[in-house]
Amino acid sequence: MATAANRVLVLNGPNLNLLGEREPQVYGTATLANHMDAATSTAVELGLQLDSLQSNSSAEIVNAVHSARGVYDAIIINPGAFTHYAWSIHDALAAFSGPVVEVHLSNPSTREVWRHESVIAPVASGTIAGFGGNSYVLAVQAVARLLASK
Ligand code: DQA
Numbered sequence: 001m002a003t004a005a006n007r008v009l010v011l012n013g014p015n016l017n018l019l020g021e022r023e024p025q026v027y028g029t030a031t032l033a034n035h036m037d038a039a040t041s042t043a044v045e046l047g048l049q050l051d052s053l054q055s056n057s058s059a060e061i062v063n064a065v066h067s068a069r070g071v072y073d074a075i076i077i078n079p080g081a082f083t084h085y086a087w088s089i090h091d092a093l094a095a096f097s098g099p100v101v102e103v104h105l106s107n108p109s110t111r112e113v114w115r116h117e118s119v120i121a122p123v124a125s126g127t128i129a130g131f132g133g134n135s136y137v138l139a140v141q142a143v144a145r146l147l148a149s150k
Pocket of ligand 1: 082083104107
């Protein structure tokens, strides 16, 4: 009997809808749609079903995490600037039982001091940061391994 594919939700926070136009020297020229296409191809290769959502509102991201409970097996999140102060997203993710992988295109640790703290990291299984266009693909690979080793 075929087993249902593991379901993975990718959440993208504020300003990531502007990827491709926004500070290309930091974030590259690929659009968010390009990144989600690459992540989806990797997910399909690994037998995962991937859905994604981008929002500039922390409330929408909190609601999406709540709705993911019992529906998705894992969450990949690039919280954008919410990374550095959105305790509401931290708390929502703490109430999600599957693996959570935090992703950043840039490496916030090498940037301004205010980017050095992540309030998401304490509730993430791990963080992938600084690999530009490869960051989302690496996150999907990490999730596949985490789900396989459950
Ligand atoms: C980011 C890093 C954050 O510090 C920043 O606010 C972003 C993007 C990244 O993907 O590198 O919006 O999450």
